[in-house]
Amino acid sequence: MSSWIEVHEGGGFLPVDALRPSELAPGMHRLGVHVVEDGAARPVHVPILVAKGAKPGPTVGITAAVHGNELNGIATIHRLFRRIDPNELSGTVVGVTIVNVPGFIRHDRLYPDAQDLNRIMPGKENGNEAAVYAHRLSTRLLGAFDVLLDLHTASFGRVNTLYVRADMKHEATAKLARAIGAEIIIHNAGADGTLRASVASRGVPAITVEIGDPQVIDRDKVRLTRVGIRDVLEELGMLPPDGERAVHGAIECHRSAWLFTDTGGLLDVTARLGARVKQGDVLATLCDPWGRKLRTYRAPEDGVIIGKATNPVVRTGGRIVHLGIEGAPS
Ligand SMILES: [Zn+2]
Structure with a gap:
């Protein structure tokens, strides 16, 4: 060996x-x-x-x-x-x-x-x-x-x-x-x-x-x-404290949804992961192969960015961001 x-x-x-x-x-x-x-x-x-x-x-x-x-x-x-x-x-x-x-x-x-x-x-x-x-x-x-x-x-x-x-x-x-x-x-x-x-x-x-x-x-x-x-x-009372504590105080959302592109092209998601956004904030832009801007995608309502696309090549219906809407479930 x-x-x-x-x-x-x-x-x-x-x-x-x-x-x-x-x-x-x-x-x-x-x-x-x-x-x-x-x-x-x-x-x-x-x-x-x-x-x-x-x-x-x-x-x-x-x-x-x-x-x-x-x-x-x-x-x-x-x-x-x-x-x-x-x-x-x-x-x-x-x-x-x-x-x-x-x-x-x-x-x-x-x-x-x-x-x-x-x-x-x-x-x-x-x-x-x-x-x-x-x-x-x-x-x-x-x-x-x-x-x-x-x-x-x-x-x-x-x-x-x-x-x-x-x-x-x-x-x-x-x-x-x-x-x-x-x-x-x-x-x-x-x-x-x-x-x-x-x-x-x-x-x-x-x-x-x-x-x-x-x-x-x-x-x-x-x-x-x-x-x-x-x-x-x-x-749950199953183990004694070990001194390490996770960070608590999560942002709680009562619903969430992915936003999808309405056409294809090169997507640039500018929204930051985990960030809160206001209605109307720019989330992403989309351009064609010549670099001409085709779309600007904005937040449809206030929310938090739970997830986002990393692959910039999107077809129609491609994922942009996963937007969470804060609040308690009704
Ligand atoms: Zn899984």
Whole structure:
């Protein structure tokens, strides 16, 4: 072995057919929940970390990479678990590091049959590829959670602030959303078919956290999210304060929407990420290949810039900015 390669222990997990935290002994566990088989007849295991506390308490599920190229949540879970001592934990923390294993392997947001797992939850028992995978996730994993934090990122060609989507009319969910220290919280009851909505339908507090960009690990955003999730666990009374506190006081929005271009060309988004804008403020301009200005896009109402396009080449209907409208849900 070359001297520049240091070999660490690593390796190994316990294969199981379902997640049953109540049957585990206090301590740290590395599990792989068997869900389906691939085309070479090999079992696909969803990798799971479990910190089972010495004292009783709720089971908090943290899921990452239901979109297979959204990696920041994976690193967040790894780093969070390195700092959890089961001896001082009340309850159980479950980290599902890669929900969409087949997509992750392909560097792809979608399941290999081109379906979005986060639109078809809770799936179908005798369904097609993605549907049966979703169903087995639902029946073998997700039923164990009393609280859910579902970690995502933006898609390619756009950047996001660190923001949370949550049903702010649900008291326990609103508390979670405020505890995690995001920059922006958007009230959103949860569209049918999402992992969050499928778990929330049982009355479980559940939020979606959007952490940066796909297919990268952004150390700064991962750190902020890791500290925020620790704050959530402290807020739930599961862990003692560790001295690190996320920045609280998110801007709360009762709705949000993307603005789209009405023609194609080269887009220059001048609005700053996370900034508040007033109705009429310039958000972006669009020009043709000769540099002639075709459009100026202005804020249609007061709001905050949650996300923005980074790819300047837009067709008609291209994304400009994701505008949040401040206020409590009515
Ligand atoms: Zn996602």
